[in-house]
Amino acid sequence: MNPVPLAIRLEGCARTFADGTRALEPLDLDIRAGETLVLLGPSGCGKTTTLRLIAGLERPDAGGRVLFDGEDVTARGIEARHVGMVFQSYALFPNMTVAENIGYGLRIRKLPIREQRARVGEMLAMMRLEALADRAVDQLSGGQRQRVALARALAVRPRALLLDEPLTALDAQLRDTLRMEINLLLRGLGITAIYVTHDQAEAMALGDRIVVMAHGRVAQVGTPRDIYHRPASAFVADFIGTMNRVRGSETADGFACAGGRLRLPPTGRGAAAVMFRPEDVRIAADDETADLAGTVTASFYLGDRTRLFVDIGDECPLTVESSARCTFRPGQAIRLNVQPDGLLVL
Amino acid sequence: MPPLIFSLQLAFTLAVCAFLIVPVVLSVLAGLTVNYFVGLESGLTLKWVIEVWNGYRDTLFRSVGIALACLALTLVLGVPAAYALARAKSRLGRAFEELLMLPVAVPGLATALALIASYGALSGFRTSWAFILVGHALFTLPFMLRAVLAVLSAIDLKTLEEGAASLGAGPWQRFVHIVLPNCRDGILAGSLMVLTLSMGEFNLTWLLHTPLTKTLPVGLADAYASLRLEVGSAYTLLFFLMIVPLLLAMQALARPRRRRFIPADDTDLAPLALKP
Known part of the structure; x- marks a missing residue:
């Protein structure tokens, strides 16, 4: 037919x-x-x-x-x-x-x-x-x-x-x-x-x-x-979706950047920047083991979730998403974990 | 509205109407009066109308013939030209469009003299009604072109044609199925202009005509200049009888098609019926 x-x-x-x-x-x-x-x-x-x-x-x-x-x-x-x-x-x-x-x-x-x-x-x-x-x-x-x-x-x-x-x-x-x-x-x-x-x-x-x-x-x-x-x-x-970009340098045990250290698997290329999407970031409960530390600069309530801008001392603030039920104030300290498999090096 | 203001407005409107209509009525009456200088009491008659019909009937038919031929010519030349100009949105196209308006801006006498200077030696052509037709076509073509071009410029012709082409339509099919029907209103408006302009054209025709190729307006001038006022007026009456039904018919045709307004929104858009 x-x-x-x-x-x-x-x-x-x-x-x-x-x-x-x-x-x-x-x-x-x-x-x-x-x-x-x-x-x-x-x-x-x-x-x-x-x-x-x-x-x-x-x-x-x-x-x-x-x-x-x-x-x-x-x-x-x-x-x-x-x-x-x-x-x-x-x-x-x-x-x-x-x-x-x-x-x-x-x-x-x-x-x-x-x-x-x-x-x-x-x-x-x-x-x-x-x-x-x-x-x-x-x-x-x-x-x-x-x-x-x-x-x-x-x-x-x-x-x-x-x-x-x-x-x-x-x-x-x-x-x-x-x-x-x-x-x-x-x-x-x-x-x-x-x-x-x-x-x-x-x-x-x-x-x-x-x-x-x-x-x-x-x-x-x-x-x-x-x-x-x-x-x-x-x-x-x-162009596709939202992407965070963090500058720094690759070290033996990860990626050192402003605000902390990301658990980047070795790339062998000496990465100078890594990228990750907001959904690969978790707001850490435990302050000691978190990857990054920063300050909330803005918070937007979107209904199904809350979008946060977090300053970790790099050029651009990170975009992070959290459950809509959590509330954050600008100026509040925050700790973040980034999933290692969500880290991209280009 | 206060009654005084309303009365004043009404009076003004009636005065303007009278100013425009009274000469027409007088002219018509003059053509039907036995002796206009004596007045209506001399009685009404069809004598003058019959005299004009017997003496000037050929000019009437010639004018209708030339107007119809002029319409055919401007349709054949003007519609494709408007289509070409609508498609070619270049600067050259714009310049050409302006150039086509020249015959309207240039005095008719100048155009006529130019035609005589160029083709006057071709005696067969010079003495035929086709010579007048050329002048009329030159003068009326811009009106057809403008009317059609205005309609074509208002629709997204290029995309419509691409849509038709995507369904397999070749250039001729696109022109007949898509372009022509969608500029129908422009063609009708243009036709109305061309017919009435050609029918009433005097400037050009006065120079282009020969004693054997008089048109109605030329004959009318002749009648007013050399015959009784009653004859000239009867002549005007005949012209009226001929052009008014034509104008009404064209006007009725050119009226935009009124469509019943149907409110449409997407709230009741049913889901597609897809086969599993």
Whole structure:
């Protein structure tokens, strides 16, 4: 029933705009059939350009190649690539109803009318839009529009689905719900999906693999777990989640720094800085054996937890999280333990 | 509102209306009066209207013909040009847009003289109504272009087209399915302008016409200058009868489609029906 998912390969794909701006440095990327690959990065990092290269909305600079299942499609425009695309603004046609929007790709492909109707009905049912079939698109809410855009892209049964920040235009609560739905949908269809976002939580939740991009280059490719726990660079470490950085020097029995000593397993490289995430820090009950000593500078109650800034005498204060029930005052002395397996040296 | 202020406002409004409408009514009446200098007591007649119909019918048909041909020409030239300008958001495009407005800024007489200087020697062309059509098209094209361009600039044309392309639509299909329907209101507004402007154009036409290619406004000037006032007025009445239904029809078509307002929010968004 579902089409065979597509394997996509980019070879040496760079993109320079007419004004000389380099949007993308030469990029090699393998996208496996059926996986959900998330392109993640700050604005201007080249993630949307990469998506548009795959879609066929942009052409790579000379020498770059786009391969679909090993076949070179570089010269083909988007209309000949048979990929589904969901745009950030949805790009729904204002002159058509919901059903006409969803059926547009089928109409272009000249499917028999009966088949077109059946498929549109199927998509409307799946997206729970049956009651809205004859509405104009300007009579829809944001979430409904998003669904129509998805349904329209999927109605032609593409072998790959490209999504350009599809949730950015929605409010936060709806975003969470729809993110989960899209995840289930993509997995249920088994389709190759390429998803562009600047939201790391979205990337973590959706991606089989994440490509973190910065300044037109790939900073790291890996599973969400890899990216979070084994960031390849300081940029990735800082971009994904919160990261503490402590300067000091590696010694025979750990890592000496302002405020104490971290139990760093020997690296053999003479580390000058270590990093760790807030969740790997525990507030120590026993003052004598704690790794670090410091002073609380600020405390933010977040409902499910309390976020503390702790000054240990280094340049930047540490970010630490504690259970919401503990209260801390600025100026209060605090002792911390950092899990040794949470320590990162780059 | 105090009754005095209301009365004053009403009086003022009525006075302005009268100022605008009385000449029209007088002109219409003049065309239907047996002898305008004697006044209405001389009686009402259709004599003058029939006289104009018999003597000037050809100018009427010619004006309608030229206006429709002008509309066709500006549609064929103006809509694709507006589309091209909307897509090319370059500085060159902007400059070109300004250039296209020139025929409106330049006096009609100057345009007409330029046309005569350039093509006057082509006698077959010079003496045909197509010569007038060229002048009208030059003058009205900017109005069509501007109207369509304004609508196209207000929608995210590029993304809409990319959306259609992603579903397999080629350039021609995108133009017909997406671009044209979404600039429908601009095309209608532009058409209205072009038809009325061409129908009433005098400046250019006065220089471009030959005795055998008179249009209605030229004939009207002729009638006022050389015939009885009653004939000229009857002529105006015919012009009225022709243009008013046209204006009303276009106006009705150009009215924005009113859609029932349906409040939509996401609180009742049902979960996807995914097969397990």
